[in-house]
Amino acid sequence: MQQQDIDIVIVGGGGAGLRAAIAATESARKENLQQRIVLLSKVYPMRSHTVSAEGGAAAVTSAEDSLQAHFDDTVAGGDWLAEQGVVDYFIRHAHQELVQMERWGCPWSRKPDGSVQVRRFGGMKTARTWFAADKTGFHMLHTLFQTSLKYPEIERLDEYFVLDIAVVDGAVVGVIALEIATGELTLLRAKSVILATGGAGRLFRFNTNAGIVTGDGMAMAFRHGVALRDMEFVQYHPTGLPGSGVLITEACRGEGGILVNKDGYRYLQDYGLGPETPLGKPQNKYMELGPRDKLSQAFWQEKQIGRTGKFGDSDVVYLDLRHLGKEYLHERLPFICELAGVFINVDPVNELIPIRPAVHYTMGGIETDANCETRIKGLYAAGECASVGLHGANRLGSNSLSELLVFGRLAGEQASQHAATVAFADSSALEEQAQAHKTRITQLYDAEGEENWVELKRELVLSMETGCGIYREAEGMQATLQAIHDLQARYRNIRLQDKSRAYNTELMQCLELGYGLDIAEATCLGALERKESRGAHKRLEEGLQQRDDINYLKHSQVFFNADGPAELRWQDVDTHLSAPAERAYGDAGKGIKQ
């Protein structure tokens, strides 16, 4: 088994991982430290799911905007479950990070005078979303990846699948990774480890996420005793394409697109988001520019009363962009036009786009403090995999791309500083843990069980969708939790068809499923125990349909238990800057301090 000593190991090559790698390098340079920095990713960095983000990245930019407004929008958008100190740090640093991206060459869309253009986004009081047409994530990821090439200090191990972190006495000591090309294990002894492994949207059948978004990093931290926090908050994006779930950006609505039901009626006015705003005159926080949780919930309600249409087997409503005109659509939303054309043969210039909600984002994740550090010393997490506490119960669109810059950087700097203060741990414990993984992999190869990962995965994603969907009730969630436990048991009896070592993609998918089952358990348990409705978590039962600040103004923390079901605890929320208030949009939100 190969072993190397690396000061800072970063797991994940998406936006947060790359930003962290650059920050760690800069930090080491500034302090004159000779640090080895390695970035591992199970795919080439530019394949990471950041690439699929479309709409934009938020930061207070225009003169009429204020930091307070961005803070208030984010806290209210998260239904007061965000860590307010963290939100405060975020809104103060977002602009600087977007400027940094620009200085690295990111082609942000511009105004005629050459300054950066901003667009409207849901739940935001004013236009503050920077964008690069409708391929913002793509341009950000490639800019970061290309910029990372400028730093010879950043060593990359592309297509290395990290199996686990190694922990001794409450401190991280390294990672154990599998080289996908050969199937061999590699051992990296480390002083600091940053997890930037993304979300877990693939736990659900119908989602906007890439195939790699399987939550591996979350499960690794979870299994070592770090809490997964607020996992019950799963964001349904209101506009995914039927069939595939391909994302149709919120920017469509920011630019003035409207949502109608099968009767051509702008149904959002019936769900506390009205009154109807005139066509072509979108108004922040009204109608289509409400937050994602409310819009997805409105779809569900429309479906209940039979006002949704059909596209193939899917129930859909419609996104109308026609009034924006061909030239404007091709300038601002070229990728949307391409996607609608390729995947459902619809031309948004002349036709309505059928859409439906799809699982999009994991608000919860690996619990960290405000400095991105977990309860394991030297282990950091940033980006979607982390729960630093920014999004609370519902994320506002365009906060996540800014998040991965702000907190990717912070994690990188913290990791570098930490690495400067500690020595490498004794490698025997690391080797022992690596040996255990080697044995486990060998057993997986040799196992002659009857179960097949495909079947288990299908049952999992279906069950998650049924039990932990847009609206939830105890009975359904209990059934899902039971199903997860059954699947976990069956997973131990799994069998690989592919016995080869090189590029064994079946092995990868098998391992991902194993991680997924544990995260699914945390998600479902959190949802079951949160007996209130808040943000993206909506209960159907009588008495649970409202927010309950007396009992549930708390983060859920789920802890792994190797020998039995996971355990849940509650943690206080930092609300020292803004006391919980009514969360309202449309005219109802007028006069409320938001």
Added chain:
Amino acid sequence: MAKQTSYFPELKRDWWLKHPYFKKYMAREATVLPLVFFLVCLLAGLFSLLQGAQGWQGWLQFMQNPLVIALNLLAFMASLFHAWTFFQLFPRVMPLRAGGRTVPPHLMVLGQWLGVLVVMVLAAWILMGGL
């Protein structure tokens, strides 16, 4: 760590027969062959002019050979074909900008053909005037 041996398919000499697009490309490149013949004819003409009247007459006779006429006709067609492909590509290599906008490629292609027309008319006028 040793990687598994990878398999590297070699590009054979007939690679261009494997796809219609490559055949079209080779046709474009092959236009040079009749053009070379035309140039050889032209050089031979100059050379025979230096050789005196008899040589010149011989060259004229040679040029009237139906096969030679056919080949030169082919060269003419080939040069038009090549010009067509070249004109198509030109706007992509040298995009022109006017008033902050890129000049539409079809306008540039049109402009190039107009250029050809002008040159031909000019050449004809000079030749006519010379007579």
Added chain:
Amino acid sequence: MTTKQLSIQRYLPEQGSAPYWQDFDIPFDDSTSILDALNYVKEELDGSLSYRWSCRMAICGSCGVMVNNTPKLGCKSFLREYEGPVKIAPLAHFPVEKDLIIDMEPFLDHLAAVQPYLINDSGLINGSGESEETFKQTPEQMEKYKQFAGCINCGLCYSACPQFGLNPEFLGPAALTLAHRYNLDSRDQGKKQRMPQMNREEGVWSCTFVGFCSEVCPKNVDPAAAVNQGKVESAKDMLIGIFKG
């Protein structure tokens, strides 16, 4: 549901060295992409088939394969587009590692060789407030390079380029396009550093403007245009070099 025959080129280095073809019958409808078909094979018929994929929305660049001898993104091509059996092979001109997985390292090496990042001394801001300003860049200035910034690094253009097939040292369409993208960026000052790479024989001058790269590009980046604009730049650069001595 109707079915279509898919012939996939398999290569299993651990079980013998020769590639072979394997046929599968795939049920399909109008929405079935080549990638869906591969996933169907893996999940239902043969779990040992290896290929790369991720976003399934034509932006991550993972799933490039040869479909009937033409490089395509698996997620963006559909079985309905093909009459008769469909032949799937790994991207041409790259070493094949296993089944449809090619060795991407040559591609990445070429990419890194052209210094594909903004070179400008004031690139890094310190966050202290004084330099927290963006560069100015008008929409017209951005328009010059925007198309060339759309490359998703899928590698289809390399499989379409016979010159790269004949000489793997050729920097190739995507890398040269990226170099040109930064050279055209009004914020960049690194052209001088990039030109030596472009001026090499393995730089722009290996291109004979076959043009197939632009034909197969799934994002309409038009790498052929970029490379040949690069030739103009290279010629200018070399001429200036001669006059300067």
